[in-house]
Amino acid sequence: MKIKFPKWFYQLASPRWFYDITSKLLPWFAIAALLLMVIGSVWGLAFAPADYQQGNSFRIIYIHVPTAILAQSCYMLMAIAGGIGLIWKIKVAHVIAKSCAPIGASMAVLALVTGAIWGKPTWGAWWVWDARLTSMLVLFFLYIGVIALTSAFEHIASGDKAAAVLALVGIVNIPIIKYSVEWWNTLHQGATFKVTEKPAMPSEMWIPLLIMIIGFYCFFAVLLMSRARTEVLRRESKTDWVKLLVERY
């Protein structure tokens, strides 16, 4: 059976088209990321009210929650892109999957570290072996595994395939992270945002959080596109258009 995709789907698969379109998108995402992250952190640090139980340590939420969400979305994107690359043999999909891994790993580290710093004044411990924390640590190790596998093979295509399979298998960890606070007894508090309910905090607290989350997503888009662009050049370095770019550099 042959499935017919719209034209943009095939264009997306062209490394050169990807390189050109991202050069137009990048500055807009960069401006949005800068504005949102500056506004969000100033709002969160200086203007949001203190938490009635946790005091000012709660302001760590404006880094902790966006990076934790991003670490998971980035993983999903990496696994899906890897899967698309496996099934339809699309070069750009593998490029995106490869570029996701180091960004996601750094976001997972940031979520874990800010969580530890937040845990100390709140729970009295930097680290506890609880379901949410452990599954988040597993997410970080999955990223490290994907990074290692991608570069462990002589042929780029073999590394791509191996990493994509690992990423797809590792998807089971994502619902474990999400529901860990419900399935097990945990110190970790429940979700701040739920689709079906109003946030359990006043709007002066959650609006800056929402701004930070969107800001971090824009920042992620900037990093992902930039990394993927260099990777496209590396993989297409034998083509004329890349040679021309190199000569002009």
Add this chain to the structure above:
Amino acid sequence: MGHFASFSDFLQMGKHGLYVWLSYGIGLIVIIYNIWSVYWDRRQFFRQAKRRLKREKRSV
């Protein structure tokens, strides 16, 4: 200004100043590292590719 009465209050964050500023400091470091590594990666590619291209031209 905002939630705090004075700038020193803002820096102290009740008794949580160390935790809050440490978190934001590390956050900033990770953000800068990510941006720097993008630039470094790109420069590295162009330098290597340029060298390779020169070698190819000489051998032709």
